[in-house]
Amino acid sequence: MFSTDTIFALSSGSLPSGVAVIRISGPQCRAIWEELCGSEPQPRRAAYVALRDTDNELIDRGIGIFFAGPASFTGEDCVELQVHGSKAVVAKLLSTLSAMPGLRAAEAGEFTRRAYMNGKLDLANVEALSDLIAAETETQRRFAIANSSGRHREIYDSWRAKLIEARALIEAELDFADEADVPGSVSDRVWKDVRELRGRISAHLSAYHHAEIIREGLQVVILGAPNAGKSSLMNVLAQRDVAIVTDEAGTTRDVLEVHLDLGGLKVNLADTAGLRETPGKVEAIGIQRSLDRASSADLVLLVEDMANPVMVPGLPDVPTIRVGNKADLVTDTKCRDYDCVISTRTGEGIDRLISSLRQHADQYTASAGSIIPFRERHKVLLEEALAHLDIALEESELELAAERMRLASDALGRICGRIDVEDLLDTIFARFCIGK
Numbered sequence: 244m245f246s247t248d249t250i251f252a253l254s255s256g257s258l259p260s261g262v263a264v265i266r267i268s269g270p271q272c273r274a275i276w277e278e279l280c281g282s283e284p285q286p287r288r289a290a291y292v293a294l295r296d297t298d299n300e301l302i303d304r305g306i307g308i309f310f311a312g313p314a315s316f317t318g319e320d321c322v323e324l325q326v327h328g329s330k331a332v333v334a335k336l337l338s339t340l341s342a343m344p345g346l347r348a349a350e351a352g353e354f355t356r357r358a359y360m361n362g363k364l365d366l367a368n369v370e371a372l373s374d375l376i377a378a379e380t381e382t383q384r385r386f387a388i389a390n391s392s393g394r395h396r397e398i399y400d401s402w403r404a405k406l407i408e409a410r411a412l413i414e415a416e417l418d419f420a421d422e423a424d425v426p427g428s429v430s431d432r433v434w435k436d437v438r439e440l441r442g443r444i445s446a447h448l449s450a451y452h453h454a455e456i457i458r459e460g461l462q463v464v465i466l467g468a469p470n471a472g473k474s475s476l477m478n479v480l481a482q483r484d485v486a487i488v489t490d491e492a493g494t495t496r497d498v499l500e501v502h503l504d505l506g507g508l509k510v511n512l513a514d515t516a517g518l519r520e521t522p523g524k525v526e527a528i529g530i531q532r533s534l535d536r537a538s539s540a541d542l543v544l545l546v547e548d549m550a551n552p553v554m555v556p557g558l559p560d561v562p563t564i565r566v567g568n569k570a571d572l573v574t575d576t577k578c579r580d581y582d583c584v585i586s587t588r589t590g591e592g593i594d595r596l597i598s599s600l601r602q603h604a605d606q607y608t609a610s611a612g613s614i615i616p617f618r619e620r621h622k623v624l625l626e627e628a629l630a631h632l633d634i635a636l637e638e639s640e641l642e643l644a645a646e647r648m649r650l651a652s653d654a655l656g657r658i659c660g661r662i663d664v665e666d667l668l669d670t671i672f673a674r675f676c677i678g679k
């Protein structure tokens with residue numbers, strides 16, 4: 244892509260700071276360097292420079308690096324200037340830049356957009372990069388960095404290549420069925436391959452939920468009878484008094500949520516209204532909300548007061564850790580069927596409960612290193628590809644089936660932003676001696 248504008252921006256965080264980084268990209272970079280630093284730029288060498296304005300007045304001294312395109316982040320000539328992170332230094336430098344001809348302030352995401360337009364990044368790379376910048380937990384960081392590796396593109400390209408080949412074989416069968424030197428019925432093999440690919444895409448897609456958990460957080464809901472100690476447990480896990488605790492049954496009426504970082508995984512922990520059969524009007528609404536929330540949760544902590552165990556109605560079918568609370572009030576806990584015995588009052592068993600939670604979280608943190616769809620957009624396109632393949636596999640008209648395969652491979656191509664209409668012809672010509 245040819246950009247006429249040279250863009251610049253403060254790329255580091257808020258001022259004042261020890262060091263501020265100003266990034267410049269575009270055709271004017273070399274001229275800017277000569278003007279500001281009064282020297283010839285040496286690509287990829289950090290240089291200690293005196294930065295001067297157009298009146299030759301010293302602005303600041305700092306480190307400058309020149310990247311000659313295409314070996315740069317955006318693919319264009321780039322300059323990075325590290326100066327003292329003062330508001331005045333940065334303001335002076337930015338106003339000096341903006342006074343130079345052909346220069347303007349960059350729009351949000353414009354450097355990355357240029358990198359994409361110049362083929363330095365694919366769409367999935369761009370998304371992973373924005374995830375990396377937004378990452379708050381260790382798992383999110385690991386996931387984003389794995390996703391920026393380009394391995395998604397490799398997988399989707401290989402799947403598209405298979406589909407393009409399958410389609411080419413089918414089209415060839417249609418076009419040259421009466422000619423002697425084209426292989427006869429290749430259909431069986433083609434359909435077997437397509438079915439196998441369908442299975443792979445479907446397995447890949449089913450891991451999408453792990454990406455949601457890594458990004459949005461593991462949804463954990465505390466359920467149990469009134470007064471079981473749910474709010475007390477919430478406070479212990481959150482390490483602060485977020486929920487009201489009293490000895491009155493029905494204290495919690497509404498769902499209350501906190502965000503925790505559990506071994507690097509984001510966890511959304513919800514305290515809920517106690518479940519019982521004959522509540523008042525407000526409490527009944529609270530109970531319905533508890534159950535709604537729990538039914539879409541990834542994990543339920545089912546809390547029971549061991550000194551006063553009661554059956555709770557309507558538990559959802561969700562992975563559950565059964566927690567026996569108030570261990571301080573009972574002498575014998577062995578015979579009971581709990582995964583974890585705790586006392587929110589004495590702190591007994593809390594560490595063990597946290598390690599059970601961590602164990603549960605591990606399956607998701609482990610996914611952070613594998614290649615799974617990581618955006619809603621990917622999920623939608625993969626579902627689209629699957630839907631087309633399903634129709635192709637049922638379709639008896641070969642032309643229509645081939646068209647469905649084209650649509651499926653286009654959907655896959657759109658994930659990383661690469662669709663090449665010439666692919667099909669190339670494959671046909673590569674496999675058959677058309678011009679005989």
Ligand SMILES: Nc1nc2c(ncn2[C@@H]2O[C@H](COP(=O)(O)OP(=O)(O)OP(=O)(O)O)[C@@H](O)[C@H]2O)c(=O)[nH]1
Binds near residue numbers: 474518
């Ligand atoms: N002895 C003892 N009391 C506890 C323990 N945990 C909670 N309690 C007490 O049990 C009572 C109920 O605690 P909450 O945390 O409000 O219980 P809850 O399940 O949130 O109750 P609802 O919101 O009304 O459904 C309070 O008086 C707590 O102090 C514990 O481990 N030991």
Ligand SMILES: [K+]
Binds near residue numbers: 469489491492493494
């Ligand atoms: K209570």
Ligand SMILES: [Mg+2]
Binds near residue numbers: 486494515517
């Ligand atoms: Mg409560």
